[in-house]
Amino acid sequence: MSSSAVIADSAARSGPPGRGAAFLRRLRSGDQIAHVLVLVFAASIFLVTVLLFFELFKGSALPRHKFGFLFFATRVWDPVAEQFGALPFIYGTLVTSILALVIAVPLGVGAAIFLSELAPPRFSDNLTFVIELLAAVPSVIYGLLGIFVLVPLLRAYVMPFLQKSLGFLPIFKGPIYGVSFFAAGVVLAIMVVPYIISVSREVLLAVPADQREAALGLGATRWEATWQVVVPYARIGIFGSIFLSLARALGETMAVTMVIGNDPKINASLFAPGYSIAAVIANEFTEATGDLYVQALIELGLVLFLLTIVINGLARLLILVTTQKGTAHE
C-alpha cells in the first residue's frame, strides 16, 4: 500500500467531505480495484452456494410434496413402483465416512506427528512429497485397486480374522461377500489419510519452537512435550484436516460405488453390502426416466448437501467447545 493510499484511506474514514476524491485517488492507486475484485470473488462463492441450494430445492419439488419427511425415513427405493426413500443411502454414507475416519484419524495424525516432530527434516520432506502425490490420484484408480486388490484381500484374510476374533459383535456378523460397508470404509480411509497427514504436518510444523522448548525446559520428555503441548496447540488445525477429509469421504462417489456393493439395505453388519447417496446419484441419474424418479435423485443431492452442512456445523461447535475448555489455544 502506498503512502498516498494510506492518507486517502484515513480521509475516507474521517467524514463525508472529500469522499469522492479520496475514492478516485485510491482507485487510481489500484487499491480500490483490487478490493472490489476480491470482494466479487468472495461474493461469488457465497452466491454459488445459495444457487446450488436453490436449484436443488426447486428441482426436487415433486418428491418433497409426495413423500414429505417420509423421504428421510423410508427404506424402499423402487424406480418401477416409483417409491423412493433415502434412509438406506443416508445410513450408508454416514457409516462408511465414520468408519473411514476411525481408521484414518489415528493413522494420519500419528504419521503427521512423526513427520513433523521426530523424522529428520530431509526424510520428512521427501515422504511428504510422496504423500501429497497420493492425494492427487484420481478416485477411480482407488476404486479399481479396491475391487481388484483390496476387496479380495479383505475377503480372504481380514474379514474372516475379524469375524473369528470379534464375531460376537453385531458389526462383524453375517456372510462375507467382500464388497461391503467395510471395504468402502477402508478405501475411503486410504483416500483421506494423505489429507490428514499433509495438513496436520503443516500445522504441527507451524507451532512456535519456544512452546516445545518451554515444555522441555520444564523437564518434559520429548513425547510429553509433543503430546501435551505441541499437539493441543495445533488442535484446531488438526481438526480442520479431519473435517476436510470427512467432507471428502461424504461426497466420494466412484471409489465407493465400486466396492460398497450397491444394495440399498440397512444392515448392522459392516460386512453387508450397502449404498451411499453420492453413489446412487451417479449410478442412476443418467438412465432415470420419469419426473418423479429424476427429482427424487435431485432430492438425494439436497439431502447430501444438508448432511454436509449439518456435519460442518457440528464440527464448528466441537471446535468452539473444546477451544473454550482448552488451555493451550493461542
Next chain:
Amino acid sequence: MRKLLAYDFLGLLAGISVLYGALLPTSCFLSAAPAPPPNARVLINGAGATFPYPIYSKWFDEYHKAHSDVEINYQSIGSGGGIRQLLSGTVDFGASDMPLTDEQLGQFKFKVLHFPTVLGAVVPTYHIEGVTQELNITPEALAGIYLGKITKWNDPALTGPNPGVKLPSADIVVVHRSEGSGTTYVWTDYLSKVSEEWKNKVGRNASVNWPVGLGGKGNEGVSGTIKMTPNAIGYVELIYAVQNKLSYGRMKNSAGAFVKADLASVTAAAAATASAMPDDFRVSITNAPGKDAYPISSFTWLLIPQTIPDAAKREIITGMLRWMLTDGQNMVESLDYARLAKPVVEKELKLIPTIK
C-alpha cells in the same frame, strides 16, 4: 468498514457499466454480420444410449468422411439422458436401449419415431469353483435365482438341465448392474416375461428394486465382481462377454432349445418377431419364438422427431438413416453387433419418407 462496502459496490457498478459500454458496439456489429457462407458445415447433435456407442461413432465417422460438410456429434450419456435432452430440444436426435412408453411419448410436443439400428443381447455369466463347462440355464432357474428363491448351485432346477456337471452345494452370490442401464432393462424385461412373480414383484426398468444381490458398476464392475467372488452369477452385454472372452451360459428359449448367444441367434430372434412388428417399432424381442432364437435379445433405437423444420438438417438425418440401415449394416458385425433382419430394414425404409 460499512462505508467502504458501499463504495465497493459503487466501484463495481462503475466497472460493469464500463464493460457494457465496451461490449455494446461489438454486439451490434455481430448481429449485423451477414448469414454464414453457403458451404458451411452442418452440425447435427445427438445423445443417448451407451450400448450402441461404438457402432454409432464408427457410423458417424464414416459418414463424415463421405460427406465432409456434415458433422455428427453423438454423446453417449445414457438412454434416460438422451430422452431428456430430446424432450428439452437440445439435441437433434436421441438414442435409447428401451422403447419409450406411451406416457413418455405424451410428454413430447412433437411426434417421435423409433428406428431400430442394431441388435444386442445380454448373457448370464458365472464363476463356480470347480466348474468349467458351459451351463444350460432355464428361465425358471434364472428367475428363481434373481428372486432369491434358488440359493444353492446344486438346486434341482440347476442340476436337472446340466447332467454331467458337478455343481457344488455353495450359496449363489447374485450380481447385477448398480447403475441404470439398457442392459438391466433387457434383463428385467426378459424375467418379467418368463416369471409372473418377477413381473408383479419387481417389474422391468433400467434400474429396479432388486430382491437380492450385489451391484457392480458397468459391465466391467459386474464381471469384475463375478471374477473376484466364488460362486457368483451375473449378466453382461454379449459384446462385452465376447470381447473379454468371458464364458457364459446357454439359455433355454421359448421353443425349449438351449441356445448360446451369438450374432446369428440374436438376428434370428429379430427375424422371428419381424412379421409381428408394430408400425412404430416399439417392440420387445425378449423370449422370441423359434428354436434358433436367443431369448434375451433386444433392439436399440434412434429417436427421431417426425417434423424437422430445418430443411438442411432434415435431409442429412434422413440420408444418414437410410445409409445406416443399408450400407451401414455391413459394418456392424466387425464390432460384434448383430445386424437387423431384412424385413425389419425394409419396413424402416418405408418410414423414413414420413419425416417432414
